[in-house]
Amino acid sequence: MSGSQARLNAITAVNNFRATEKPLNFMEEKPTDLFGCNVFSDKVMKERLPKNVYKTLKRTMDKGEQMDPSIAETVANAMKDWAVSKGATHYTHVFYPLTGMTAEKHDGFLTPDGKGGAIAEFSGKLLIQGEPDASSFPSGGLRSTFEARGYTAWDVTNPAYIRENPNGTTLCIPTAFVSWTGEALDKKTPLLRSQQALNTQAQRVLKFFGKASDERVQSYAGPEQEYFLVDRNFVLNRPDLQLAGRTLFGAPSAKGQEMEDHYFGAIPPRVLSFMMEVERELYKLGVPVKTRHNEVAPGQFEIAPIYENSNLATDHNQMVMTTLKEVALRYGMVCLLHEKPFAGINGSGKHVNYSIGNASLGSLFDPGDTPHENMQFLVFCAAAIRAVHKYGPLLRATVASASNDHRLGANEAPPAIMSVYLGEQLADIFEQLKKGCAKSCKVKDELRVGVDTLPPLPMDAGDRNRTSPFAFTGNRFEFRAVGSNMSIAGPQVALNSMMAESLDYIATELDKCVKADLSNLNECVSKLLQDIVKKHEAVIFNGDGYSEAWHKEAVEKRGLANMRTTPEALPVLTSKEVVDLFTKYNVFSKRELESRQSIYLEQYVKTIMTEAQLVIKMSRTMIFPGAVRYQSQLAETCANLRAIGKDCVMVSLDDLTDKLRGMQKAANELEALLGHSSDDVLEEAKYMCNTVLPKMLEVRSFADALEGVVADDLWNLPSYQEMLFIK
Template sequence: MSSNQTRQSAISAVTNYTPPATPLNFAEQKPTDLFGCNVFNDVVMQERLPKDVYKSLKKTIDEGQKVDPSIADTVANAMKEWALEKGATHYTHVFYPLTGLTAEKHDGFLTPDGKGSAIAEFEGKLLIQGEPDASSFPNGGLRTTFEARGYTAWDVTSPAYILENPNGTFLCIPTAFISWTGEALDKKTPLLRSNQVVNVQAQRILKIFGDDSGNRVVSNAGPEQEYFLIDRNFYFARPDLQLAGRTLFGSKPAKGQELDDHYFGAIPRRVLSFMMDAENELYKLGVPVKTRHNEVAPGQFELAPLYEHANLATDHNQMIMTTLKSTAKKHGMACLLHEKPFAGINGSGKHLNFSLGCAGHGSLFDPGKNPHKNAQFLIFCAAIIRSVHLHSKLLRAVVASVSNDHRLGANEAPPAIMSIFMGSHLTEIFQKIKEGNSPTPTSSGFLKVGVDTLPPLPRDAGDRNRTSPFAFTGNRFEFRAVGSNASIAGPQVAINTMLAESLDFIATELESVTKGDQSKLNEAVQKVIKDIMDKHDSILFDGDGYSDEWHKEATEERGLPNLPTSAEAIPALTDPAVIELFTKYNVFSKEELESREEIYLEQYNQAVVTEAALVVKLAKTLIFPSGVRYQKELADTCASMKAIGVPFTTDVLEDVTENLRKMQAAIVALEKVMEENTAEDQGKEATYLCYTALPAMLEVRKYADYLEDVVADDLWTLPSYSEMLFIK
């Protein structure tokens, strides 16, 4: 299919677009009635479970108490009956292996009764535990091929739900995934462990400040999901998008995002129809999607949910990614979740808004009206400062991937150097404490708009910093380095655990000074915060994270680590300090950390190997032939003109010929680089591919992209950036 044919098909899809089904009618079916209708939620449990079973289950969900196995049969039966009423024929234990994707194995409810008929069965033991094959998932040496047994364990804290399909429905039960020997083979198990740990240490702090309620402290998350949409005609004409998730070739369009005309602009008709459809499906699943808008780059959009408990937010984000992809197909589009599908314009992130909270306090990062007097708030912020400074390499490692490397430090994404933005108000407070002075209030006041009909607008205590990887944003911290295609579980596990360690440290310090005497608390708080600032304030930075001056200052003067590539960042998972951190709180064993390092390096390597093979194949079979055809057209024209006695030459022919020759040489060089990729160690291979293969791929691209700008459009077979980004 030529570029013109593909373009015409895409234009036809836009101009003749009609929604694929009956238009949604929220007047007849209100969103409030739709929300959570396919979830085995609190309302359903209250209706269908005996009171004692319901109360037991709620204690596990709300208070983190151990689940009572004796209630499993009752819950399973109620869940089965509810699912059958929803039309379900099968159930599945949904889990999240280290691929970062969602996994499931379906089993039917029906069992033959021996009389020629069948009955629907679902016992407690089937609810509590499943047994998928564990040998074919990434395990980093924790299991071998012949050691296949793995278990899925029912996660009571994340509700079961019904997924709809055009041919029926099935029951989904969120689960953890572990090996026969008990190691975590998934994203959920370490997250649940880290949630427990941060609760214990945060409660110690609250108790010191006089809260003996024992209310459970939970980590909360609200991940903003960015993504690109392109017409499916273009998607299927780009093998690199299909197999690598990003364009390996493509010259810069005449117009990109320079005019800032896409950001928050009117949402295109077909895109808005897709968004409404996706939100409709997510409402049914109880996913609290809140915000939708155009993002900065053309063809880029964002969906943001409300805050939820970390574990549920993680499960819901997996649902969001799956739903965006499946719904896009219905509307003739492809949803791209790669962090950098198009070079030269903004990539996609997944800004992870993080906080701690509990009943009676709300967010523990809420400064209140007088943050300078809010000692408890300052202590929790000090814990963040200490933990990010001590474990900045870990934070970089948990967002490391071959795809996110293309995004970090580019356009809106933060740099690979970890730092914290606190805002001028809070920075001043902490600085005064460091100097031994009492912090004073700084009134944020009101904005003067200068229009009489507009109300006065209260000014926040601090501005926002788009270049900061870890920024305070009012009553939470926003970890902006997470990639759009990643699970948020890994970053949350890291933040929970390193924060728990700092809270543990601070609680021990406060307890040793006060010894239960509240009159000494203020003095103790001042001392702890001053000590933390003396040792760790180099992590605070409110300026431009993109500037060369900051990079120099961060590394040379402040001693902050700069790990620009995943090949350098991933090995930080097994640094002695990281192993000590996770093993101390039983979030990861040493073996589990080593397995993850192995898995993530292998995934990095396989991605680069795949991309290199694609570069060679596309350059040889699509780009080179297009260039040669145009070369022949130019040569034939010159020869024809000469034959009739009209001297005619063109510099374009020479340029095309020269770039074809150079591209051929670059292809040969890339092939040689890949042939010499013989490292058996995953870490060494990652370093080799990062610093040898990726530059060699870019060299091929340089000449191919030049050819795209000069070869006749009807001869160029790959859809262009301008087509993919602007035809919606």
């Protein structure tokens, strides 16, 4: 393989790669012994806390009771002693600001004792509250630059844990992050608020079925995390991957994913070693990772956990993303979490498996063996259908970003139209309910494959639909539109709040109908379900979500929104219906919603601006010079031919010159467009979307065409073929 010296050096480095650490001794510790060893878990608390303190803390954790501040000092001392026994010298309050990233500030346990020595100290006050600088994080107008005070508040419902580093360990305390005025500046606080709202309304409904209890109903999540791995040597030669997380240039490889040979294929040894170490690190943190495999695109992989309480699942997913990035570097690779790092092949999503319930009830979306007779299940399922129909645009807005826009609606992701897939069995039941009542359901069958030595396989009552953004998958719904780089908190806040509103509606309607006489409950439920299906069936769709026919039908006949871009979607956050929803259940104030809309629009503008500046610089300083050198070689060859009396019809030279001129002209025009500015961030976002992005693609189209004709040894950028297939 030929190429520029930088690319050849990178390929040589890949071939000669050796891991920076010795191979793990996988026989040393059993996974069961390793799991949760760095977590201040229930077992650790029970061992280290006095019984009365442990019971008080558990009531807060399990039942959502107000925490008794008097126990904080005891818990802090136990937590500190445990952490120090694990080698910790510092602690940090971990929180999730509106950057979407994880934030932390480390403080030491050691305090001088005045006698030339030091003691390890950690008080209840320090455990409960920290104070990072609120003005240095996005606030969307909630805080002025000169108003710096912000607080982190201990999230007692999620356990503290130890993060290891080759040079020591740190105690990490999950916290919420709020302003001095009490407004949420993070992802966690609204999620906890939405959990409270969901529990309140779910308990009202469960009361009709005799199931209400003091055990909280909560949402559960299991995010399937997709990602790409690229050798670090290639990334260092790609400014776009370093700064934007995606390739702004790159001609397609001769082979992509069309052979369908990567999906579930044998995992490359270097990648498998990386995966195993990732899992080992996550086991220590109590993250219940379950699945690993090759994904559809070359160089793409997936890690998936067992689903758990959504607040904990959200924190764990942040740990997963951090761990993937850290461990990749040990193996000489870079983990790309951008939704679309490579054009022309599948991007990465984060399918979020969503359910509600508790330990006693299990999943309230579990249909059982006879779903047509399971009135409780049908009520909760109908609530989900109603919620998505009423608040589909909000659900779309929660996954809106510059990076996810490249993926939504493409052939590997659900469309921007929010619809619900139920499968054949449930679709048939709800169709019966629309007509009055459901009397039967399609039963599961056995699949026989015609080989005597293979056992009969139990069949599900319906197939799966990979094109649906919100699909029922047995005992939960799978929200597939979430981007791989996103926190899963936002979508869950919306889902919890939407479900709370629907359950509130259902409980209120049943109250009116039943009127304290449960003897007519079945009749009231049947009537309510029939009404919901008739009003909200437009959102149910079991067909091909990618087809043009569906897009036309969804918008023109069913009245569903199709917001293809972030600037179209984000204004929904401050629409009257959404403001009313969140304020009614105290999840967001109007100011908090306005702040988020402003922050996310500003992030969109900054993302496109960064990419546009990279496009200009890379086209001029990396692509243009190599192409001009090749142009000079062709011109010299033509001159030499003419000098010896040979005709020179240099079509290649003319073609190359046209492409160079086109790229220069488009880059100059792009640069001129960046001079635009507006005080209205929404208008600026629309300008970036509708004017700047198309011009960036125009520059790319010329550059990618040049990659196909310029001599390989003069092309500086690592190619798609190299990045995707050399592992």
